[in-house]
Amino acid sequence: MIYDLIFAPFIEFGFMRRALIGSLAISLGAAPVGVFLLLRQMSLMGDAMAHAILPGAAIGYVISGLSVMAMTLGGIAAGLAVALLSGVVSRSTALREDASLAAFYLVSLAGGVVIVSSAGSMIDLFHVLFGSVLALNNAALVLLCTVTSLTLITLAIVYRPLTLECVDPQFLRSVSGLSALTHYAFLALVVLNLVSGFQALGTLMAVGIMIVPAAAARLWAQSVSSMIIFASAFAAISCISGLVISFHFAFETGPLIILIAGTFYLASVLFGPFGGIISNAKIGIQS
Amino acid sequence: MAGVSLRNVTLGYDTVAAIRDLDADVSDGSLTAIVGPNGAGKSTLLRGISGELLPLSGHITRHAPNPRDIAYLPQQSSVDRSFPITVKDFVSMGLWHQVGPLGGIGSRYAHDINRAIEAVGLRGLEGRSIGALSGGQMQRVMFARLLLQDAKLVLLDEPFTAIDATTTADLLNIVRGWHWEGRTVLAVLHDHDLVRSHFPKTLMVARDLVAHGDTAKVLTSANLLKARRMCEACDRPPEICEHKFAGAA
Numbered sequence: 001m002i003y004d005l006i007f008a009p010f011i012e013f014g015f016m017r018r019a020l021i022g023s024l025a026i027s028l029g030a031a032p033v034g035v036f037l038l039l040r041q042m043s044l045m046g047d048a049m050a051h052a053i054l055p056g057a058a059i060g061y062v063i064s065g066l067s068v069m070a071m072t073l074g075g076i077a078a079g080l081a082v083a084l085l086s087g088v089v090s091r092s093t094a095l096r097e098d099a100s101l102a103a104f105y106l107v108s109l110a111g112g113v114v115i116v117s118s119a120g121s122m123i124d125l126f127h128v129l130f131g132s133v134l135a136l137n138n139a140a141l142v143l144l145c146t147v148t149s150l151t152l153i154t155l156a157i158v159y160r161p162l163t164l165e166c167v168d169p170q171f172l173r174s175v176s177g178l179s180a181l182t183h184y185a186f187l188a189l190v191v192l193n194l195v196s197g198f199q200a201l202g203t204l205m206a207v208g209i210m211i212v213p214a215a216a217a218r219l220w221a222q223s224v225s226s227m228i229i230f231a232s233a234f235a236a237i238s239c240i241s242g243l244v245i246s247f248h249f250a251f252e253t254g255p256l257i258i259l260i261a262g263t264f265y266l267a268s269v270l271f272g273p274f275g276g277i278i279s280n281a282k283i284g285i286q287s
Numbered sequence: 288m289a290g291v292s293l294r295n296v297t298l299g300y301d302t303v304a305a306i307r308d309l310d311a312d313v314s315d316g317s318l319t320a321i322v323g324p325n326g327a328g329k330s331t332l333l334r335g336i337s338g339e340l341l342p343l344s345g346h347i348t349r350h351a352p353n354p355r356d357i358a359y360l361p362q363q364s365s366v367d368r369s370f371p372i373t374v375k376d377f378v379s380m381g382l383w384h385q386v387g388p389l390g391g392i393g394s395r396y397a398h399d400i401n402r403a404i405e406a407v408g409l410r411g412l413e414g415r416s417i418g419a420l421s422g423g424q425m426q427r428v429m430f431a432r433l434l435l436q437d438a439k440l441v442l443l444d445e446p447f448t449a450i451d452a453t454t455t456a457d458l459l460n461i462v463r464g465w466h467w468e469g470r471t472v473l474a475v476l477h478d479h480d481l482v483r484s485h486f487p488k489t490l491m492v493a494r495d496l497v498a499h500g501d502t503a504k505v506l507t508s509a510n511l512l513k514a515r516r517m518c519e520a521c522d523r524p525p526e527i528c529e530h531k532f533a534g535a536a
Contacts, residue, residue, distance in 0.1 A: 039370060161388050164380060167372055170365035174339065175354070175383040175436075222371045222416050274371075 009247045015134050016243060022136045022144045022200045023239035023257065026209055029148030030193045031217075031231040032155055034210035036186060038218060039166045039227075043211050045098070048105040049187075050194050050207040052082035054112025057198070062119040068139040072195050079191030082108055087184075131202030131254045133243070140199040147196035151189050158182050163224055201254040208258035209235050216265040219272025234264045290315035290471055291336055291440070296345035298328070298335040304343060304494075305331040311490060311499050313473060315350060318466040320486035320502065321475045324518040327493045329475045330362055333444050336473065349440060355384040358438035360429055362445045362475070368418050374428055375413040378403055381435025403434040408457055423454035430458050441465055443474040447481070459485055479506055493517035 009016045037046050056078025060070035082104045089104075090097035136144075155162070161182040164172040173179045190210075197206030217230035242257030273279050291313040298306040305328035313319055321329050334340040335347055337359040349357065379392055379400055386392055392400075404413055407427040412420070417428060426446065433441060443462070447455045463485065465472050473490075476482050482489060482502060489505040491497040493514040498505040 039367075041367070157389070163372070164383075166367060167370040167377070168364070168366045168380070170361060171380065171432075174337065174357075174359055176388070178388060218371070223373065223376075224371060227371060 005248070006244055009244060015136075016247060018136045018141060019133045019200075019243050019253070020240065022141055023133055023243065024236055025141075025144040025148040026193075026197050026200060026206075027213075027232055027235035027239055029144075029151040030197055030206070030210040031213050031235040032228045033151060033186075033189050033193050034212075034214035035217065035224065035227045035231050036155075036162055036166065037190065037211065038214045039224065040186075043215070045101060046190060046194070046207045046210050048101050049079055049083065049190055050198070050203045051109040051112075052105040053079040053108075053191065053195055053198070054203055055108050055115055056081075056112075057195070057203070058112045058115035058119070062115060068137065068143055068199060072143060072199070075195035075198065076191055078108060078112075079195060080188065083184075083187040083191060087187075127202070129202045129204050130252065131198055131200050131205060133200040133253045133257075134246075136200060143199060144196050147192050151193060154185060154189055158185050162186055201257065205254040205258050208261065209238070212258060212261040212265050213238065216261070216268040216272075219268040219274055219276050222274055234261060238264065290317070290350045291473070292346075292348040292350075293336075294346045294348070296335065296347055297343045298331050298340060299343055300331075302343075306335065306492065307494050308345070309492070309496050311496060313471065313488075313490070316466075316469045316471055317488050318462070318472045318486055319474070319488040319490055320482040321473060321490045321492065322477070322479065322482060322506070323492040323497065324514055327514070327518055329492060330444050332492060333359070333442050333473065333475055334361075336440075337442050355436075356439040357442065358433050358436040358440070359442040360433060360444060360446055362448070364429065366417070366425075366429075368420075368425070370417070372417055373414050374404065374409060374417060374420070374431075375400060377417050377428055378431040378435060381432035381437075384436070399435060403431040406434055406461060407431045423450045426450050426454060426458065430461055434461065439470055441470055441472045443472070445475050445477065448477065455481075482506060 010020055034046065037043055053075035056074035056076070057071040058074070059078075060067070060072070060074030064070040082101070086097060086101040086104045089095055089100040093100070095103075161172060161176065161178045165179060165182050165186075169179065172182075193210065194203070194206050197209060200206075201209060213231040213234035214227070216234050217227045220230045221227040238257050238261040242253060242260050245251065245260075246253040246256045268276060270277050271279075291311075293309050293311045293313075296306060296309045297304050298309075309332070321332060323329050331340065335342055336349070337357060338349070338354065339359070379396070381403070382392060382396055382399070385396070401413075404410060407430050409424065409427050409431065412424070417425065420428065430446075441462075446458060446462075450458075459481075462472055462474065474486070476486070483506060486502055488500065489502040490499045491505050491510055491514055495517060497514045497517065498510045
């Protein structure tokens with residue numbers, strides 16, 4: 001029974017095994033990036049970046065069809081361009097970074113939708129927005145695993161300055177010149193993970209697997225390292241159960257994965273031992 | 288040597304000067320209070336000395352040119368208190384100049400870290416989240432980090448504001464310890480009684496230099512009146528400086 005429900009789909013179907021590997025790679029790479037996005041209070045920035053990569057991916061698609069390489073390079077270029085431009089604008093004008101980023105990503109999103117819808121069909125747009133985790137080819141799998149490896153190595157290197165940049169940015173600037181470098185390295189990781197994630201989950205859902213498990217993890221952990229472990233675990237469990245359930249009930253996989261992550265989030269909001277509603281109420285009663 | 292020389296220094300934001308043509312020599316190893324009315328430019332002066340703010344004109348010479356020799360505690364700290372980090376890990380950041388971005392902290396510095404936490408009276412709270420600390424305890428944590436920075440020049444911006452008397456007394460002991468060890472300490476302070484009893488030197492500013500020297504000679508009612516008068520001028524819009532601000536914001 002359990003075998004039929006959970007294991008059989010992966011054993012019998014190659015596309016399910018590919019989806020499993022791809023989504024686990026995303027869980028290991030994107031969830032830690034999401035933890036730092038959350039701790040830098042930039043959760044919505046991930047959302048903005050996800051929209052910003054769309055025109056790049058669309059141009060890649062127009063040039064060479066559903067090619068992983070072309071769409072990835074285009075997405076990375078568009079994402080980095082928007083990140084850098086909004087950084088430059090906020091440093092040289094009166095606009096704050098969130099305002100300039102919002103302006104750039106909305107323009108970018110509009111451009112992306114125009115390009116996709118004029119050059120392709122609605123099915124293509126659907127693919128780009130929601131991904132196709134059940135149709136990952138070799139190139140996409142290699143991309144996902146490469147980005148995850150690169151992410152984990154980079155995070156290991158910038159872990160200390162990035163933590164400082166989150167907890168006390170002024171102090172980091174006073175003791176070292178690494179602040180800007182750390183910031184841009186981290187933005188690059190965000191873009192890379194969104195671009196690789198959208199192969200599987202689409203631009204809209206890739207940011208979900210980044211932020212939702214991280215938000216849930218915050219309520220279970222009191223250190224960055226344990227937050228990362230919780231977030232990756234929540235993401236991985238969401239992916240696996242999302243794949244299994246969508247296999248049996250023919251739901252759209254990407255959004256289902258995020259819905260399950262959302263269930264973890266809601267449960268954490270209620271039961272999370274560090275700042276969850278019930279634990280807060282207990283503290284309130286005690287004091 | 289970790290004294291500071293200010294030559295004709297104008298400091299400000301954009302084109303507005305908060306400190307104008309200031310000349311002063313803070314001698315090496317001195318313990319100096321910076322006092323003055325609200326809006327006199329005290330914090331701006333400290334930011335200038337720390338190197339965070341570049342002067343619009345004039346020269347600031349620190350006889351400790353290496354950034355690692357300067358420790359600066361800003362008034363408005365940028366610390367995100369909701370960040371999940373323990374007291375011990377937070378204090379350990381003071382070791383940045385020793386360990387850099389990649390060096391291990393491990394057992395080599397465990398003794399130093401424990402000693403710093405003990406010195407500020409937070410023994411037993413090493414594992415607590417910074418979000419769970421009171422305001423006074425958090426300021427003790429900031430001082431523990433300053434202790435680990437082991438800097439020759441220590442700059443404190445209103446370190447005792449909104450902090451209970453016990454904590455102030457404990458932290459003052461640490462400041463005195465720095466003075467005794469020969470470090471140069473500059474602190475922006477409001478409490479004149481505290482300055483009189485603990486700070487040998489005082490630098491009084493009101494956009495401009497009012498007086499600088501032994502506290503007893505500087506902190507007089509005549510000087511305070513003069514500073515207030517000068518700052519009535521401060522209440523008017525500050526004059527526009529011709530030099531365009533060149534530093535990073």
